[in-house]
Amino acid sequence: MDSSAKPILVTGGTGYVGGRLIPRLLAGGHRVRALARSPERLHCRPWGGHARLEIAAGDALDRDAFVRAARGCGAAYYLIHSMNAHKGRFADADRRAADNMVAAARQNHLSRIIYLGGLGQQNHEALSHHLKSRHEVERILQAGPAPVTNLRAAMILGSGSASFEMLRYLVDRLPVMITPRWVRTPCQPIAIGNVLDYLQGCLGVDQTVGQTFDIGGPDILTYRDLIHMYAREAGLRQRLIIPVPVLTPWLSAKWVHLVTPVPASIAQPLAEGLSIPVVCRDHRIRNLVPVTIMDARQTIRNALARIRQEQVDTCWFDGGGSLPPEWTTCGDADYAGGTVLGGAHRIVLEGDARLVWSTVRTIGGKNGWYFAQSLWRLRGLLDRMVGGPGLRRGRRHPSDLRVGDGLDFWRVIALDPPKRLLLLAEMKTPGDALLEFMISPQGTDKVELKMISRFLPRGLAGILYWYALLPTHRWLFEGMLRAVARKTGLPVTHGPEKAAMTSALECRL
Structure with a gap:
């Protein structure tokens, strides 16, 4: 059987990215099998009853369930990553889930894996624990039998994303900000729409198989730039920003927790990820998967419009939460x-x-x-x-x-x-x-x-x-x-x- 006719396995389908990728794949004519701890969270989506969608119940930490979910599939999207610093042993969980993906790929002879990871030099002395974990997941997946396409992204901006919500609430609520030094660190944000373009586009381009690509928007900005840009797009007065050297990512996360809806456990890895430069070092993906790249200003403008129109498809907190006790x-x-x-x-x-x-x-x-x-x-x-x-x-x-x-x-x-x-x-x-x-x-x-x-x-x-x-x-x-x-x-x-x-x-x- 032609692998292109087989279902595509999507892990992390209840999350912010996965919840937007699945309907795109369905609209593109693909059969999709989504792995979810709580299938009800997918059944109730507007596309939850689609004829080409299968929903497999299972936890990424349950190897048997993972292997069963991948049975008969061709390609797989690996969109799983723990962002919750309060869980303590998040790296162990990431490692186990990645090992289970490799086992599922081996036993079911998957044709390829597409993984969404994070930017940041692996040998940088200040690389955060969460970015280290993302790079470790890359290595685990690459050591398996299925060729892996790694897409490395920095800050993902879009209505409902954790990064955008943190930015939005900080700027909306604080006319004066005492900020950590990392507000001056360069980053290369990317629109959620372009992330989905690349994830979907790689599937049909053989040259992306087994390759690692940096993905980002056209702008290299600092967080300070983004604060001023958001304020202008939201019609707010320019914010006064006072960087100080004493605010660590941990302290920054606690402050974000008090001011925004984003909890400290999510804000801390976001802040740590901004403490080092996270910019694209190569742009090969733009030639292999040509997309209309959206700049940061237009991305912020679109995200605000979606929020005002109450048309937010997925949110940063969709994939979290507890299962029924x-x-x-x-x-x-x-x-x-x-x-x-x-x-x-x-x-x-x-x-x-x-x-x-x-x-x-x-x-x-x-x-x-x-x-x-x-x-x-x-x-x-x-x-x-x-x-x-x-x-x-x-x-x-x-x-x-x-x-x-x-x-x-x-x-x-x-x-x-x-x-x-x-x-x-x-x-x-x-x-x-x-x-x-x-x-x-x-x-x-x-x-x-x-x-x-x-x-x-x-x-x-x-x-x-x-x-x-x-x-x-x-x-x-x-x-x-x-x-x-x-x-x-x-x-x-x-x-x-x-x-x-x-x-x-x-x-x-």
């Missing part, structure tokens, strides 16, 4: 793994379930949580101060929701419009917390909206945390139910009131 798995007794604490409240409205859903699905982000907004903001601030996502992360789109979306300091883990929304807390808590919205028709002209909270405490601290907040739950949840009712404009026929809890989490995940 094991205690939500069906079939376990209530006490399995620990006692699940919880409560439920309900309200009955006169009207249509879809109208209630249209209000529930827009919760969070700029719309807030409809009730006790100052307390939600305080909780978000406290969470941010202890390293959590806080409320600044917001949401990808003001009304559209899909499984895997970040929603302030929650993550959407189950969705069944117009009946159900299930959120997993990613805020810092001594336990696992779920918040569920259930919408159920009551006869022909009424609808019940139920809010259910569940919490699996970790140790005594978790139990104390739950019971300390318990007195506020009824006031908060019933207040939120009233607020939703007011926003829908539907008459209240019953409640809000406490409701019965089911004996165990229902089997709907």
Whole structure:
């Protein structure tokens, strides 16, 4: 069978780059098999039901699952890389995942691997741990049987990218910036559209097989240049920038964490990557894969337009987040793994379930949580101060929701419009917390909206945390139910009131 007719394996399909590459490949007529820890995150995308798309469930750290996912494939895209400095052993995880890619390539005789890595001289004394890990992944993949095309990029700019969001919020919020010295270091940013052009274009050019290429935009700039450029494109006054020698990447990351939605664990590798020059040393790719290269100013202008039009396809936080905790798995007794604490409240409205859903699905982000907004903001601030996502992360789109979306300091883990929304807390808590919205028709002209909270405490601290907040739950949840009712404009026929809890989490995940 011709390898060009085989499915293309895409790893990292739920991430920022992979989530944009897959629809491009499908539009180009390719068959695609996407490996994902949580297949639901791909099924709910606009292209999730495409006839030429297969979704394989599996973790990149599970070798058997990786090998199964690659069975029958031709080429593979390797778009996996850990950016989370808080995970500590990210390099080990990168190494294991790359080894699994090599094993999958060997056992399934893959024709080639296309890898998106990072720029930066390998022998530079200040090369960051994350860039070292990216180069190590290159070497691991190259040592395998399948020829590898390495595309090395520096800062990727585009609506929703971590680099762009960090730049956007810093410039929007700080008219005066005390910055580290690396704001003067040269870098060569590239538009996300051009990254996708090169990734897709390499597939059809035999001369790129087994080669390493630097990819970048036409501009070599400093971060200071980008700050001024963004301010002009956003219609802001010129920012005053004061570089100082005492701000290390670690301190810079902590400051970014407080000012922007990007957490310190992501900001630190981004800052470390800018502490050394990251520019293209060769431009061979431009002759082999000719594309219309976009400059930084136009890239920023386009990204701002996409954000203002609320047309952001993928975001930097799409690929992260937790999977549903094991205690939500069906079939376990209530006490399995620990006692699940919880409560439920309900309200009955006169009207249509879809109208209630249209209000529930827009919760969070700029719309807030409809009730006790100052307390939600305080909780978000406290969470941010202890390293959590806080409320600044917001949401990808003001009304559209899909499984895997970040929603302030929650993550959407189950969705069944117009009946159900299930959120997993990613805020810092001594336990696992779920918040569920259930919408159920009551006869022909009424609808019940139920809010259910569940919490699996970790140790005594978790139990104390739950019971300390318990007195506020009824006031908060019933207040939120009233607020939703007011926003829908539907008459209240019953409640809000406490409701019965089911004996165990229902089997709907």
